Amino acid sequence: MKCKPDLPLQFNRTAPDQMRDRAEQFYTQMQQRRSVREFSPQPVPQDLIEHAILTAGTAPSGAHRQPWHFVAVSDSKIKSQIRTAAEKEERESYEHRMPKQWLDALTPIGTNWRKPYLEIAPWLVICFAKNIGDDGAKNYYVQESCGIACGFFITAVHNLGLVTLTHTPSPMRFLGEILGRPNNERPYILFPVGYPATNATVPDLKRKSHDQLMTWLEGD
Numbered sequence: 001m002k003c004k005p006d007l008p009l010q011f012n013r014t015a016p017d018q019m020r021d022r023a024e025q026f027y028t029q030m031q032q033r034r035s036v037r038e039f040s041p042q043p044v045p046q047d048l049i050e051h052a053i054l055t056a057g058t059a060p061s062g063a064h065r066q067p068w069h070f071v072a073v074s075d076s077k078i079k080s081q082i083r084t085a086a087e088k089e090e091r092e093s094y095e096h097r098m099p100k101q102w103l104d105a106l107t108p109i110g111t112n113w114r115k116p117y118l119e120i121a122p123w124l125v126i127c128f129a130k131n132i133g134d135d136g137a138k139n140y141y142v143q144e145s146c147g148i149a150c151g152f153f154i155t156a157v158h159n160l161g162l163v164t165l166t167h168t169p170s171p172m173r174f175l176g177e178i179l180g181r182p183n184n185e186r187p188y189i190l191f192p193v194g195y196p197a198t199n200a201t202v203p204d205l206k207r208k209s210h211d212q213l214m215t216w217l218e219g220d
């Protein structure tokens with residue numbers, strides 16, 4: 001049984017031609033998004049980051065349990081601690097834990113264990129996933145929900161005119177310890193956020209072609 005009455009949906013219809021204009025503009029804008037690893041130290045006002053997190057928080061989630069919490073760090077001492085801990089794990093991963101096949105897959109991207117952006121980017125935003133809510137009840141579809149929220153976050157950062165990187169140092173338990181997070185939270189993704197460095201470069205990657213990307217089974 002529902003405990004509250006439903007509300008009327010707030011919905012404004014858009015004419016198909018206007019939808020087409022918007023779709024094209026949005027796609028063109030999103031097509032310009034790139035994961036960036038070279039950041040400028042230029043500060044970014046806190047309210048901008050706050051809006052990107054608020055946008056992430058509009059994501060759908062299993063049973064509307066909103067199984068996420070975001071921590072935003074601009075404190076340089078904490079950023080240094082995070083860099084030191086991440087590089088320790090990443091060095092171990094690159095030198096001993098990651099199989100050759102994985103290292104080969106990363107060759108075109110050119111990553112290594114060094115993560116200077118963890119100190120240089122003005123903000124580190126960490127999404128924590130919660131398998132158990134603060135009310136002690138179980139959350140559902142935590143991976144999917146947090147993945148969608150992080151997608152919204154990345155889109156919001158791009159829309160602001162800033163850049164980010166989906167960074168997952170592994171293992172990243174250290175983030176919960178450094179940031180003093182409760183036991184029901186597990187670090188999910190770490191996002192450095194800021195302006196790109198002057199003359200930042202990105203790998204020469206291709207996105208899937210139309211046909212690689214989609215299949216149509218059209219109706220009558």
Ligand code: IYR
Nearest residue numbers: 090106111112167168169170
């Ligand atoms: N977490 C490591 C390795 C890494 C893994 C994947 I899959 C990438 O797309 C990129 C990097 C790192 O951050 O370097």
